[in-house]
Amino acid sequence: MHDVVFKNVRIVDGSGAPWFYGEVAVKDGVISCVERKVEGRAVRVIDGKDLVLSPGFIDSHSHSDTCWFVDRRGESKIRQGVTTEVTGQCGASPAPMTEKRRAASVSAYTDEGVEITWSSFGEYLSALEKNGVGINVAPLVGHGALRSSAMGYEKRPPTPEEMEEMKALLREALEAGAFGFSSGLIYPPSSFADTAELVELARTMAPYGGIYETHMRDEGTGLLKSVEEAITIGREGGVPVQISHHKASGEKAWGLVKQSLAMIEEARREGVDVTCDQYPYIASATGLSAIIPAWAHEGGPTALLRRLNDPAIASKLKEEVEATQGPSDGWSKMLVTSVKTEKNRFCEGKRIPEIARIWGVPPVEAAFKLLCEEELEVGYAKFGMCEEDVKTVMAHPCVMIGSDSSCRAIDGPLSTGKPHPRAYGTFARVLGKYTREEKVLTLEQAVFKMTGFPAWRLGLWDRGLVRPGMKADLVLFDPDTIIDKATFEEPAQYAVGVEYVMVNGVMVVEGGQHTGKIAGKVLRRR
Numbered sequence: 001m002h003d004v005v006f007k008n009v010r011i012v013d014g015s016g017a018p019w020f021y022g023e024v025a026v027k028d029g030v031i032s033c034v035e036r037k038v039e040g041r042a043v044r045v046i047d048g049k050d051l052v053l054s055p056g057f058i059d060s061h062s063h064s065d066t067c068w069f070v071d072r073r074g075e076s077k078i079r080q081g082v083t084t085e086v087t088g089q090c091g092a093s094p095a096p097m098t099e100k101r102r103a104a105s106v107s108a109y110t111d112e113g114v115e116i117t118w119s120s121f122g123e124y125l126s127a128l129e130k131n132g133v134g135i136n137v138a139p140l141v142g143h144g145a146l147r148s149s150a151m152g153y154e155k156r157p158p159t160p161e162e163m164e165e166m167k168a169l170l171r172e173a174l175e176a177g178a179f180g181f182s183s184g185l186i187y188p189p190s191s192f193a194d195t196a197e198l199v200e201l202a203r204t205m206a207p208y209g210g211i212y213e214t215h216m217r218d219e220g221t222g223l224l225k226s227v228e229e230a231i232t233i234g235r236e237g238g239v240p241v242q243i244s245h246h247k248a249s250g251e252k253a254w255g256l257v258k259q260s261l262a263m264i265e266e267a268r269r270e271g272v273d274v275t276c277d278q279y280p281y282i283a284s285a286t287g288l289s290a291i292i293p294a295w296a297h298e299g300g301p302t303a304l305l306r307r308l309n310d311p312a313i314a315s316k317l318k319e320e321v322e323a324t325q326g327p328s329d330g331w332s333k334m335l336v337t338s339v340k341t342e343k344n345r346f347c348e349g350k351r352i353p354e355i356a357r358i359w360g361v362p363p364v365e366a367a368f369k370l371l372c373e374e375e376l377e378v379g380y381a382k383f384g385m386c387e388e389d390v391k392t393v394m395a396h397p398c399v400m401i402g403s404d405s406s407c408r409a410i411d412g413p414l415s416t417g418k419p420h421p422r423a424y425g426t427f428a429r430v431l432g433k434y435t436r437e438e439k440v441l442t443l444e445q446a447v448f449k450m451t452g453f454p455a456w457r458l459g460l461w462d463r464g465l466v467r468p469g470m471k472a473d474l475v476l477f478d479p480d481t482i483i484d485k486a487t488f489e490e491p492a493q494y495a496v497g498v499e500y501v502m503v504n505g506v507m508v509v510e511g512g513q514h515t516g517k518i519a520g521k522v523l524r525r526r
Contacts, residue, residue, distance in 0.1 A: 001503065002042035003027050004375060006476065009048035014055040014451035014467040016511060024053055025473040029505030034189060034468055048476050051297050052443070055451040055464050056083025056473030057427050060277045061213075061244055061402025063087065064137070065094050065109035067414055068407075069127075070462040072513075072518045074134035074410040079494045079514065080427040081475035084463060084523070085504045086402070086454070088140030091184030095124035095141070096169050098149040104300025108125035112413060121169075124177035125522050133502065133520035135407070135508060136460055136473070140213060141173035143183040143201065146188035153300035155192045155313070167204045177524025179458050180210035180239070185217040185226075190295035195229055202237020210525065211457065212361025213242040219284075220250040220384075227260045227511055231267045231274060243455065245404045246276040246393050249284060249384035257389045260394050268398070276400035280429045282385040283488070285337060285404070285420035288371055288378035293320050301376055308372050322364045331356075331363035336370070336486060338417030344370065344395055347491060348420040352380075381420050381488065391440050394430070400453045401446075410492045421491040427494030431482030443479060460523065476500040 002025040011034070012019045025033035033039075059077060062085035068074075077085065087093070094110065097119050102108065109115055118124040119140055128137060150165040152159055160165065169280040170181060183198060184190045212233060216226035227243065234241035243264070248256040264274045269505065275424050289297075289304065291320055296307050296317055307313045331352040339347055347355050347370065356366035370378050393399055405423035408414050427450060441449070455464025462471050475498060482497025501509035506519035 002032060002038065002040060002508070004044045004046065004074055004502070005038050005042040006046050006048050006053050006310045006474070007054040008080070009051060009476065011466055012052050012054045012321070012444055012447045014447055014455075014464050015152045016448040016452065018444060019052070024466060024474070026474070026502065026505050029472055031466065031468055031470045031472050034466055042194065044343065046476070046500065050478070051476050053474060053476050054447045055466055056333065056475050056501065057081045057450040058083070058454040058456040058460070058464060059085040059403050060400045060457065061086060061089050061404050063089060063406040064135070066112055069110065069114040069131055070112045070413040072132050072134045073409065073514055074407040074520070075250065076424045076494065076513055077403070078501055078503075078508055079330070079498055079512070080425070081477060081498045081500065081501055082135060082427060083473035084136040084138060084460070086138045086140065086179070086458065088142050088178070088360070089182050089213060089404070091142040091182055091187055091190035092142035092198055093121070093140065093142035093145045095121040095223055096145055096173065098150045100150065100152045101148040104148060104153045104302060105407060120446060121173035121178060124348045125176055127526065132518045133522060134508065134518050134522050135520040137520065138179050138460065138523045139177065140180050140182045141170065141178040142190070142199070143193065144187060145179055146181070146201070147169055147193060148191045153189045153298055155295065155298040157190070157194065158197065163200065166201065168199055172202055173505075174205060174208040174210055174525065177522075178210065179214055179525045181205060182213040182244070184215045186215065188220055188294055190219070195232060196354050196364070199236045202233055202239045204481070206238040207313045207400070208525075211240045211242055212237065213244055215244045220253045221353050223248055223260055224263065227263050231263065234267075234272045234274060235405055240273040241275070243276040244276065245284070245402065246278050246399065247284070247385050248389050249382070254386045254389055257393050259378060261393070261398070264398055265483050274398070276393070276399045278390070278421045279402060280390060280394065280434055281385040281403050281422055282387060282390060282419065282421070283381045284385070284395070285379065285381040285512050286472045287376070288336070288367065289376045291321055291324070291367065292317060305372070307373060307514065308368060311476050314368060318364045318368060321367070331367075333383040335383075336378060337381050337419050339370070340377035344373060379419070380415065391434070391438070395440055400449045400457065401427065401438070403427070405437070408492070410494065415416045415492060418488070419491050421484065421486030421488060424486035424493060425495055428482050429484035430499070431479070432475070438481060459525070472502050472505040474502040496510070497512050
């Protein structure tokens with residue numbers, strides 16, 4: 001007897017092939033049958049008339065590294081149909097955590113206030129497993145975590161001994177189950193590394209079959225040079241490359257994505273395995289400390305805070321930061337999404353010039369005041385991309401979908417701030433706005449970019465397709481109504497149109513509502 005049968009559904013199977021009518025049966029957490037009509041009885045039958053059944057969506061670029069320790073549901077993602085997330089992105093992962101890394105950190109706690117009790121990558125994954133996760137987690141190890149664990153936040157090349165320690169930490173993470181390593185080349189200490197350092201680590205990873213994912217050094221006017229570096233690391237390191245959240249930021253860079261995508265095509269013709277991911281918005285988001293020049297980050301967050309609070313050094317930094325805020329990429333495009341303290345909660349959802357007017361100071365002073373008072377814990381969104389570029393990147397066959405966000409919720413500890421709406425809306429937005437309404441993608445193409453494509457990229461051979469023998473991560477959604485509701489002004493709104501979500505054979509969403517069941521798994525690279 002089957003556990004569940006989905007009948008009368010239009011199946012978009014995740015391969016990119018045209019949809020077909022059929023029925024899908026699930027038994028013991030696995031897809032047991034895919035037929036025009038499934039034979040045999042079932043404990044439960046779900047009539048999916050007028051709905052689409054697809055594999056569970058895979059968020060190929062997620063920052064849900066530690067949110068699970070305060071809320072295991074994964075609400076903002078699971079309600080969009082996301083059943084697997086790729087974490088440890090942009091060079092940042094919660095492990096390894098050596099004494100050198102701890103010494104440079106402002107806090108011994110995660111962003112959610114949970115004490116960091118692990119040291120090795122394997123210990124971190126075990127802590128996740130013991131805690132439980134609402135969505136499957138496929139982890140990467142961050143280059144910034146490797147570097148700071150081996151040599152702190154020093155702005156210099158590693159010594160031979162430090163390089164060997166980084167390699168050893170990388171091997172430990174890969175052997176524990178990491179799917180590869182990521183870099184965040186605008187974020188210290190990852191930004192302190194040269195290309196040769198990254199190539200050497202890639203060569204260390206190559207025998208394990210891991211992937212190199214990169215937030216490149218420049219997503220503005222230096223975009224093409226950055227893409228060239230990413231391709232070089234893949235070619236010389238002998239590893240696949242994933243370019244994170246591919247975009248051209250700033251008006252002077254608009255249109256460069258046509259050339260960058262052509263570079264990726266040429267690299268693939270030459271045998272370098274390069275792909276990208278993208279979120280469907282014209283604004284990016286990160287920590288406000290990213291506006292501070294790299295030299296001031298040497299020594300880590302604690303050292304940066306000291307410099308920001310030193311009048312002489314801060315004055316020099318303000319001059320440098322001010323010089324980067326021109327008429328097209330200025331303060332008016334920067335919106336504060338989160339702060340740490342109640343005192344400055346009023347800043348959330350406001351742009352920097354508005355905050356500056358309230359305080360009666362210039363915008364640069366407002367930005368520095370916020371960073372100091374909040375001990376660097378300030379998030380912001382920056383409106384820097386154009387809609388034409390978003391569509392160009394999305395339509396390219398080498399691009400999959402990733403939210404570049406962690407799980408959020410409209411209640412509980414993950415409901416704070418006004419985060420980028422991509423946390424609540426990425427996948428529904430692609431299916432609603434860009435597929436149904438604007439026809440940038442066909443339904444089959446969109447689902448492939450969210451399922452079969454990222455599953456192939458990671459080597460998740462038992463997920464990403466509706467096939468017998470695959471893990472039962474499934475989504476039943478209405479293609480006529482699925483859409484994002486989250487906005488920058490009011491981001492805490494769940495997407496609509498997703499009726500059922502199954503994670504490892506367990507129904508986690510029914511009738512668009514979370515069932516309270518926690519069924520995710522920590523996936524480890526084989």
